[in-house]
Amino acid sequence: MTSMDKLVYKFSEGSRDMKPFLGGKGANLAEMTKIGLPVPPGFTVSTDACNEYFKNNGILTEQLREQIFTALSEIENATNKKFGDPSNPLLVSVRSGAVISMPGMMDTVLNLGLNDETVQGLARQTSNDRFAYDSYRRFIQMFSDVVMGIGNYMFENEMSRLKEEYQVTEDTQLNSQALQDLITRYKQVYNRETGEEFPQDPKDQLIMAVKAVFNSWNNQRAKVYREIHNISHELGTAVNVQTMVFGNMGNDSGTGVAFTRNPSTGEKNIYGEFLLNAQGEDVVAGIRTPKAIKDLEDEFPEVYNQFLEVSQLLENHYCDMQDIEFTVENKKLYLLQTRNGKRTAAAAVKIAVDMVEEGVISKETALQRVEPEQIAHLLHPQIDPDQDFEMLTSGLPASPGAATGNVVFDANEAEELKNIGKNVILARPETTPDDIHGIVAAEGILTSRGGMTSHAAVVARGMGIPAVCGCDEISIDLENERMIINGQNINKGELISIDGGSGKVISGAVKLTDPGLNEESQKLLDWAENIKQLGVRANADTPSDAAKAREFGAKGIGLCRTEHMFMGSERLPKVQEMIISESESQRKEALDKLVPYQEQDFYEILKIMDGYPTTVRLLDPPLHEFLPDREKLEQELNNLSKDEIDEEALEEKKQLLDKVKALEESNPMLGFRGCRLGLIYPEIYNMQVEALVKATKKLLAEGYSPQPEIMVPLVGHETEMELLKDSIHEIIDLHVEAPEEKEIFHVGTMIELPRACMTADEIANHVQFFSFGTNDLTQTTLGYSRDDAEGKFLAHYMQNDIIPENPFMILDQAGVGELVKIAVEKSKQVNPDLTRGICGEHGGDPDSIKFFHKIGLHYVSCSPFRVPVARLAAAQSVLNSE
Incomplete structure (x- = not known):
């Protein structure tokens, strides 16, 4: 028999190096056998056999059957027992064994080989009737469940009835006769549900069990587990057939x-x-x-x-x-x-670090032992596992961590309650940018719609706020301030808890454990720092975000979104005043009022990031996002008219409504935003640059070393960048005299349009850095609106293998990634000193980081709570490429 024809391996023929063929369990059983440990004899039916079984539409070939029975006869020789022999029966277990451990996801059958005759032989052989019949009833129940799909509850019901008849409370109190009665009832259940007698031929039992274990590879829980853990559906499972040893032979077992x-x-x-x-x-x-x-x-x-x-x-x-x-x-x-062993995030880190210090493994091995996502789990509150709780429903685990609070359905109310010291969970059908103040105020976010990259999910992850999204069993009744979950009313103010790591929604309060990077985590990340080649920066819009990012090891800010600075209650009216201004002079007057706010924000962030680059993106979103909702405004106007309030207030509302209508766009994502705003209304960008320059000068005078980078968004043409670069330098020249201070300011652009990638060599002549905005680049490359795609078709696409994963979570390397690669190569040719980074959501995704390392980016930037994840993933990218 050639090695290609061999589908079954005795434990003595394998080793741990054969894991792809024998699965994890089979390879380890072989390895333990090899080193002389007490392992009951057995054999493994390989993963190749499993895949062949599926290719043959669920048929075991004669070749495979023959190899199984040949291996079985060798177990018989090793144990001096005979399969199906009533006087000296061999019994086996049949267990799954995937290449990558999937605990509890697939099926097992124990005591296989028992029938009406061999059970008597087992009783005589062991001088223990009760043990033999207990083993047989267990086998019937397990075989019926795993192989025939008969519900376990049917057998549990029979067990309960029998215990009542015999007036006992524990299974172990049933004597031999009672167990024989139970076996008769179990076989009646089998016959009733299948229309067949329980199989008495052990060889038939074995073949049926092997097929059932193969089939369990595709059961629903196994599929879901693989999807959660990114395990390929193509691997298949091995089947391990092993001599039974019995722990239920009495109190010596x-x-x-x-x-x-x-x-x-x-x-x-x-x-x-x-x-x-x-x-x-x-x-x-x-x-x-x-x-x-x-x-x-x-x-x-x-x-x-x-x-x-x-x-x-x-x-x-x-x-x-x-x-x-x-x-x-x-x-x-x-x-x-x-x-x-499977382990918690905290245990994974401690074990890896301890084993280095014990001299068991190297630092490099330790870094590869911890999954980057496990580091993320350490940074968010966790539900204390040693407690019971009532689960209401579950949704998508959108942002890790756990939270408890009073449920509210309005962002304003969330903010008000936060201000008086109340912890709240903000529940909405979905969130919008208008809810940002409520999101900031909330301990956690819960939505009935939206996906893993919905607004709620992205914002929550960026801020380190736990979130559960897309809970389709929740109906949120905003009018009556309640939500209905499977018929149960949860009213405003009731306590609920959410676990953003698992997607659980829980009734009442739960005990939480404190987060944080402990000593072992810091040590592991220090080792990563010495190995990684990619820099890791953070996306941070506030001083508190910047401080958190620096605490987690960020070496700079890769994206500071200035529009978020405009959303405060004192600032928004001034922004709206600027928007509704009719002339440039009026706009300039309104913008002058915003300079002190922006200057102070920039000052604080640059100060926190002293000595590291801070990339400030000039205003990007369309102006209508800073104005009230049209329908809401029309309603307010209607109410004002009825109440006959003074004409001045009425006129202001009308003026605001006219501006809202004028700024409405059919497709705002591709409309009047980004650098287009800066070219049509140069005074907006001029104000922002002036504020940044003033903040930088102040810090220089105080002895700090700020490194400001000015980033122009949504550039698609070389001329756009050229014009805006000149405008930016005019403002710098106006306020800065010393040439060495002027050189501190770097100017670059965000590459987020396919055309910008394809003409990167032209744009690179005018800038000092590129930062790839992969969120919008994904939208513009794929032609997907992120919110619409998440809500309408992405789930279907992934479930039906149209696309392998969510492109807003993991970079589409063949499409979007190829554009990034082209831009890198083109820009290198004309500007080898150009700094190249990425600041989209993908900057915190380990798979995407591996790609960015490979194509030669200088840094990735992600939300503060993803910084430790990115640091570890960057080090692993180096180790995995060696």
Whole structure:
């Protein structure tokens, strides 16, 4: 048989290096067998066999069947038992084993090989009738559920009825006769639901179970798990067939699961549970309360000491924390599985750092052991896992962290309550820029519509506010200030909690644990700093954002959006005054009132980022975004007319409404915004540059080292940039005399249009830096409106594999990424000293960061709470490219 034809491997034939073929469980069972640990004999049906099974439309080939039965006969030889032999039966477990661990997502069948005859042989062999019949009833229930899809509850109902008849409360109190009665009832359930008798041929049982485990690769929970964890749907699962060992043979037996370190905290101590007289699934099912693993020492001291030795051996062998499943049969230890243990973000960091300090792994390995997203989890409040709560519904986990507060449905009310010290959750059908003050005031955001890159999600992530979006089971009744969840009314003011990391919406308050980068996290990120080549800056619009970014290790600000500075309650009226001005002189007069505000904002941010570049984007959004909603304004005007308020107030409202109408656009995203505003109304950009220059001069006089960068948005033509650059330098020259101070100011542009990418060599002649605005570049390249795409078709596109992932979350490398690459290469040819960075949402996405590293960008910029994520991802990009 050639290696290509081989689909089944004995444990003694494999190793951990064969994980792609044997799956994680099979490879590790083979490895433990290889190093001489007590592993029950078995074999693995490979992932190749699984994929072949699906290609053959769910048919196991004769070649595969033959290899399975050949491997089975070798188990028989190794154990001196016979499959289907009533006098000396071999029983096996059939378990899934994916290449990448997916705990609990796929299926298992235990005690396979039992039938009406072999159960009697097992009873004689073990001198334990009760154990034998208990094993058989478990097998019927598990086989019926996993292989035939018969609901577990049907068997649990029969169990409950039987316990009532026998007047017992625990399963373990049922005697042998009672269990035989139960087996009869279980087989009746099977017959009723399938129209067939329960299969008595063990070989038929085995083939049916192998097919069922293959099929479980495509069950709904497995698919969802893979989507959440970005695991390919093409990998398939292996199937492990292993000799049964029994933890339910009596009080000299048991079963358990243990970790070599605490998976919650990372502390170096054995952590786990075991059950006496039980099978493995009992620990997971929670039917009985297990004991702490330390108590195993009292029950079986020799086994406990052996387990400690084995645990340390496995951790040293794999150089990682292990999750070990074991069974004790008549005081003899058997290992059923080892794998790298799943762990919390805090534990992942601590284990990685501790193992470096213990000399087990290198710093480089430690950096690759922690997922960048795990760092994000450390920065947001978490729900204390040691508590019970009532879940109301769930939505999309849009912004990590947990929050508790009184639910409100209006942004103004959220702000008012915040001002008097109340914690609130702002619930809206969806949020808009008008809600920004309420979002800032809220502990968390909840929306019934919108996706992972909706307004609520993007703003919340940028501000580090937990958010759950797209909860389609929630109906929000704004008029009556309530929301309805599956028929339950939640009124304004009621306490709710949300978990933006999982998407859970919870009734009442929950206990939260404090966030923060601990000592181990700081150490890990320091190691990353020494390896990464990409700079990491932050998108920050306020001094508090800038301070948080610097705390998290940002080396500058890659995007400071000046429009957010205009939204304050004192400033907005002055902005509106400027917008409705009829002449340039009136506009200039209104803008002069804004200079002190902008100057103070710039001063504070530049001061916090002293010594690092701070990129200030000049006004970008269309002016109508600063004006009231048209319908709302018309209603106010109508009310004023009825109340006969003074003519002056009425005239002001009319003037404002006329301006709103005049500024309305069919497609504002592609309309009168960005540099187009600066060219038509140069006084707006002039005011902003003047404020920045004054703030910089003040800091220089105080002995600081500000590094301001002025960024012009939405440039698509070389001439636009040339004209605005000249205008910017005129303002700088007007206020700055010393040549060395003039050189401090760098001028660049945001590349966010396909034409700008294709003519990057022309634009590069006029600037000192490029910053790729990948949010708008994605919209303009794909022709997607982000909000409409999220709400209307993106989910369908991803579910049906039209596109692989959300292009607003993970960069579309083939399209948008190719444009960025072209712009980089073209600009290098004419301006090799040009600094090139990226400031879209993608600047905090690890997959996108890998691409930006590869094409030679100098830095990425992301929200403050994504800075540690980007730092680690940037280091991993270097390590993975070596």
